[in-house]
Amino acid sequence: MPRAILCILDSVGIGGAPDANLYGDVGSNTFGHIAEWAASGKADKAGLRAGPLNVPNLDALGIGAAIKLSTGTLPPGLSAAAKGGRFGVGREVSKGKDTPSGHWEIAGVPVPFDWGYFPQSEPTFPPELIAEFIKRAKLPGILGDKHASGTDIIAALGEESIRTGKPICYTSIDSVFQIAAHETAFGLDQLYDICQIAFELTAPLNIGRVIARPFVGEDATSFKRTGNRRDFAISPPELTLLDRNQAAGHQVYAIGKISDIYAGHGVTHKMKGTGLPQLFDRTLDAMEMAEDHALVMTNFVDFDSEYGHRRDVPGYAAALEYFDSRLPELISKLRHDDLLILTADHGNDPTWPGTDHTREQVPILVFSPALPQGEIGIRPTFADIGESIAHWLGLKPGHHGKSFL
Known part of the structure; x- marks a missing residue:
């Protein structure tokens, strides 16, 4: 019976969204700019890594093809064609570039309102x-x-x-x-x-x-x-994919900060982790425990918190290479009818001015032993991800988005 594993690579964007001009982010491209930096041969003073970006497993799943679809340009060292699975691009309709907005929309619920923000003046708070x-x-x-x-x-x-x-x-x-x-x-x-x-x-x-x-x-x-x-x-304004799967009597494993992002709604198993290695381990643990129709959802926050906000390009590159090196472990644990989706909630281009998120499109990399490879195009909303998982798990369609499966 089917299960779904959803890995959100926090902030791993792949090029400015159509409305990036509203956020000062035209030209941002988190993954692409990291690949360009690595290929340029610039020195990593910390000695974390050297040479072109080495992500063969992500590339095989279609990260290079997705970036080319998103921006029209293929970063150095990546392939223009996926070698397995399906690839595409996600485009956010929610306003802002916040973590909740991206995650809620991924789970089928775009944010219908404007968030409140604090001014740049000091003191900042009322x-x-x-x-x-x-x-x-x-x-x-x-x-x-x-x-x-x-x-x-x-x-x-x-x-x-x-x-x-x-x-x-x-x-x-x-x-x-x-x-x-x-x-x-x-x-x-x-x-x-x-x-x-x-x-x-x-x-x-x-x-x-x-x-x-x-x-x-x-x-x-x-x-x-x-x-x-x-x-x-704040709680999502509607029932998300997590709520819907829980209501159907199925397990929802929330790993990392997932449970907090959804205010605990729809979560049956909460698993914390610190750092990419532990978060990856927890994901593998959840896959061992997950029953039929389970949803396993992990936020890999380090890309954003440790490297994006800190504008640490070599650190970000090394983190992507680490994640890539462990993908074969995850794929080897997939059942024939399991669905794996890798995506992101926004960008955080470490080559970009400032220290904030960037308004970017995101990769959608889809793999299952039961699926042929192919392209799913540029999706008009992140909610298509949630609706595709709902379709895979046998849930009724939600109010937003459309399955690409």
Whole structure:
């Protein structure tokens, strides 16, 4: 009986979307620009990798062909034709370039509203919001109150946060309110508690997520974020693919931050993981446990959080090569009627100015031992992914999107 494995390579975009001009992202191309950088022979000072981008398994599934379909240009070292499976391009209809927007639409529910965002000015957050937050959370105050890179602001204010007991609050171009605090000095439970308070206060502003960002370390030179991140997210406005499969009596394995993104809805098994190796391991574990008609869904966040936002091109390239090297393990575990889809939720071009997501089209790489290879074209909405999985699992069609199977 069929099962579906959906791997979301967070931020692995393949070229600017038709409306990229509205976001200042015309010309962005996360995967393509990484391939070009690798082929240029530029030195990787960290010594992570060398030479052209080596992703033979992704290429065989059609990543090169998908990029050419998306942009009209084939990056160096990639093939213009898939050697197995089906390939295509996903185009987002939801506004913005946020994680929830991309994920919800992938699961069959485009976002029908505008997210709320915080201004670029400093202080960034409404003073009445912060005053109420401090009062309800019983805090001595907050630090930050601005747009910032998470790693940078923790390095700059982490020591003061430990000394004063004040959490670090910051945001980005996305619809998000982030709170960082030391995992032991401040306490993980207290961090989660104050994030819940912040979520209740920011929900009326249509802020998509409040994210708990715990860190450890003794000083600015050793601070490091941990895997105990938690996202407090607004619920999707309609039933997603996850809800529909759960309601049909089937398993839904949510790996990484998937459960948080969907506010826990439709999840029967929640599995956490930190780093690409562990997330991949958890995916393989879920496949061993998954029963007939199960959906296994993993978010591989490191591409975005560790390399895209940090504009770390060699790190991103090495991460893609690592993921590629493990694909044969996953494919070898597929049953004859299992469906594997690799896609992304947005872009985050590490060669692009700034540190934010980029409005890009995404790859749709489809493989099953039961499917012939071919092209599925440029899909007008990410929701086609969710509807294709629903069709494969025998679920009734949803309200958005159309199956390409």
